[in-house]
Amino acid sequence: MTSLSTSVQAGSSVGHPAYSRTFPCEPSTAEIGRKLVSDALGIWHLDNLVDPATLIISELVANAVRHTPCHSIRLVVGRPTGTRVRVGVVDRAPSCLPVLGPATGDDESGRGLLLIDAVADRWGYDLCGSGRRPWGKEVWAELRVEGDG
Template identity: 60%
Template structure:
């Protein structure tokens, strides 16, 4: 059995990266928030923690609600000194995010609105390719800009 409580370690060279496989269920958001908090602490970017935790919760919840995947992969990368990317990879490339306004009485449907408000930018990337089956998955990601 894999522990979801692995300590975060920073990468000594190249672009820093941390990733963790999690069950594709809404309860995984708590583990994801902890991983984000620990990673940003290692990188001394604690000022991004609140926004990053909310984005992580929404990305994980969306994967759990809108796909039939059994597991997801949470990625936290630092493509530059001032930018952090949070991504969730799932195996459902045909289930792409759709940005649409939520009604005042809707109990759901505000996740992408929150991500759009908090992130510097967000989007998705289709992953892999197979000659017969096409893409095998996607990563939905959001970038945060650090104030250095």
């Protein structure tokens, strides 16, 4: 299993910590992502956000696996501000943008972004690299930190 103390690079984002690491773009990475998110939130004493944040990272990984041709993805957990936690997946498929669409009762898939939209405070994507020739994108979702985090 991934451990923040030994395997994850720490950085900073607006004065707040961030954790990220690159993994294979495959379904088993969702479990690693849940552990990464859970560990980071535990370090920040935000255990109340573990359930929604692990659901979000699972869905973001599943979307990358299903909708991109990428061999690897970068999982990111950060605190862009003191009142927000951001969970994201970076891939090298800037033309495969997420689209929130309706899912019917008979659909066996296609509900990932609907779940994220329902659970997250907000979500979106950012293109990575030059505006003219982006090399990838980050699909992210944010959760609001209640009280002092």
